[in-house]
Amino acid sequence: MQKRYFFPKSQRFPYGALARSLVLLGLILSLLFPAGCTREKKSDTTTVRFVTWKPNQPAVWDEIVELFEKEHPDITIEREVGPHSSTAFHDLLTQKLKNKSPDVDVFFMDVIWPPEFAAAGWAMPLNELFSAEEQEQFLHGPVIANIYKDKIYGVPLFIDSGMLFYRKDLLDRYGFNPPKTWDEMVKQAGTIVAGESKKGADIYGFSGQFKQYEGLVCNMLEYILSNNGHILNPDTGNPEIAGDPAVRAMQFVRDNIVGGIATGGVLTYEEPESIAPFIEGKVVFHRNWPYAWEVSNNPERSKIAGKVAITQLPHFSGGKSYATLGGWQLGISNYSRNKDAAWKFVQFLTSERIQKLLALNAGLAPTRKALYGDAEILGRYPQFSEMKDVFLTAYPRPRSPLYPAISNTLQRFFSKIITDPHSDIAREAKAASREIEKILALTR
């Protein structure tokens, strides 16, 4: 009886529509399986598949690939474009490599990945191709980052490192020089924000990257190292985040940066979110990678074009300025079937001429030392000569094939202590150290 409530009897059913949609599905289905397993075409050109992320200046990359194909008519480059977030790109790429997929030949590696890719056997050792003399031509930091157990697994294409961007116009207005120490930066920001707010401006002191993700580790590292602290002790390799200098640096970040001069949303910021208020003119100091120079000086996107300057990141008194080493390397997959062609492409991309092109047209900082003396580049980007000093001090993050696990532990720990103002930093740091020791024990 009650069933009638559920299923009213009368209904006209669109048989025609259903039949049509089923036929459509059938058609799609029949198209599908051939599409899923295409066999390799036999032709006289080799295809090199390059896994890359969505670049900031796509036109430059198109130009470079075209140039390569013109000079190597027997090789075609097929690009696969992944997400720009380092973590998301890592997940995508490693899943391909775990799959031993032959459809990856050349790929980008973030500076922290080579040990992992080497230990897993995903990246091909390049010692025979990338000679010691050739390595000499590159900046030291990035080359070291590509070495794992005496073999080299990648060629650095461009270097990134943290730097401080600031509003030159505002600092000038208040008669400040760019800050040398973190304390100075906080004080200057306080004065400027107070002064500008009186005039009705909506402005904050600082923005950086403090969301729970890889960038948080980069940011925190710069405070800890510039207070003579360490994540891992450089000699023993043991965690040292519970050490006194590290704890004091973190306390400073929590009280004076996140809980002080930074924008309220800073705990949700990755790079794209953090630069947005800066180019809107709502932030005095901004920590970011070199690409931010291009973006913040581009009048189409930025309200502060021409008012920006850069300097080394500040340090604590008694410490030295440190910048986290970033940047991207090119690696070749061990499962690639076109290793020769792949190497030609890598060699081409990292050559002096292409690096120069990338520097001039995409603002990417070269890894070849010689280019820092190049008149054309320095004429266009005078800041590169300053950057070189930053790059020489750039410090790699802990190098370990289990870096992702270490980093996740650090991200949790950092996020916790800067988010919760009542957490006990020293105690949390000890707990995190134990976690990291456990991870390190796996590789010993």
Place this chain on the structure above:
Amino acid sequence: MSGRAKRAGFYFLTLVIVFFSLLPFLWFLDTSLKTQREVTATPPELFPSGSLHSYQSAIEQYNLLHYVKNSIIVAGATTLITLIISVFAGYALARLRIKYKGVIMGSLLLVSMFPQISIAGPVWKILQSFGWLNTYQGLILPYVTLTLPLGVWILTSFFKELPEELEKAARVDGCSHFQALFKIIVPLAAPGVFTAAILIFIYAWNEFFFALLIMTQQKYQTLPVGIALFQGQYTMPWGEIAAASTVATVPLVLLVFLFQKRIIRGLSAGAVKG
């Protein structure tokens, strides 16, 4: 309270419900029609100038149509395969004598309930060993598994509704079970089959977790994965995200408006029966 005031109160309440149900979707639709500057204006601007820039950019810069194509293929194939298998199983469970029917139905229910993570690692390994990561069939097979409980439950309950006499008559006329199923039962239960199809399609269209694990190549990624991983280098491309989201949602909105009665019936058939 007078009848009129009551009525007004009721309509007001309904209006509030409708308003909040639609608000986030309308806001994204609105955002997708803004120019780049309007999207990131603070405070937000309520009314867009009707620019299609975000759609154009989502298509040209972010391969939106690619994702749409993959979603159609995966959701379409899943729907078809699940339906065929569910018709058989549903018929057997509704009409034939099978031992442990309760256990079978219960274990199906269980499959639809446990979190994907409890099978994710092994499913990934199985697909890897077949070389089926980043293929359509690699995603379709798990989807079929996950939607089968839904399909079987709905079809079983619809088949049970049909009078057994018709089928008996057909059997007397010399039809086999098989013929009876396809000549009598399925056409009669067509509304049920169609309802199941809509629900399965929506599930497969929306699924994210397995799509994220299995489709690591952009070429094969479905809409939800594409939308989740949208990110630019210097700003979040909110306009493009909103545009892609609108494109992903509009087919569903249409399905819902056209077939809301069937969907409601299908969902409740799976749940309240007995």
Place this chain on the structure above:
Amino acid sequence: MFALSLIAPCFLFILTFAFYPIAYSFFLSLHRIIISLPGLEQPFIWFGNYKELFHDKIALQSLVNTFLFVFTTTFFELLFGLAIALAINKHFRGRGIVRAAVLIPWAIPTVVASQMWRFIFNDTYGLLNYAFFGSDTALYQAWLADPLFAFLAIVAADVWKTSSFAALIILAGLQTIPDELYDAAKIDGATAWQRFVKITLPLVKPALLIALLFRTMDAFRVFDLVFVMTQGGPADSTNVLQFYGYKKIFAEGLMGYGSTISVLVFFVTLLISLLYLKMIGTRLFGERS
């Protein structure tokens, strides 16, 4: 035999892609498997991973978060679900459109809903800030930067998205209540509230229980919202089991250890669903009613 051959394909799928993987997860969880260190091979370590899981504070926190999420979302979803169901159960003009509108949040892909809410909660362009503070941008809050608000944000997004599902199931229950009962009660002089408590609630209870079962199980596997809106942060306040397991297995490559989380999650949900099914009773299977 014929019957068995009809359900065979169905079970072939279920066995290969559901039951076998569960057993396989258990097998993996007894090994140390690190994807990025194939040199370690895959040593069998008995319950070593489980021992570690026992001391893993983050796993504990994500378990607590998951339970908190399940409780708060199901509570509000049933509450709103009941309200919506009562509203759309009436006969009025335009009911079809109202029903469809209510269904839309349910039909929208969770990823899309997550992006929508992430945008609404945004600290500079967010609609929520605009609704609260108008054009006074200095007051704008970064909702997702606060552990409590970030958690509430994913709760709100989930409640918005799935209240309508609860409403539908409750609605189906409501429709089984014959109008005559209400008419009789009215004649006896029962107030609207009495009718609701004495007739509606008891009779709709089975539907409420089923809605509770479905919503609990679904809330337990929350992933999309966390992945898109917060990535588990800030300070792990939105880290939930399914996200933690995903990170361990697929981002950190700890296949063995991650599988212990899979197994844990499976048993917890199994336990809860059996509990519910016992409460709802065997009527669900339509055999003995």
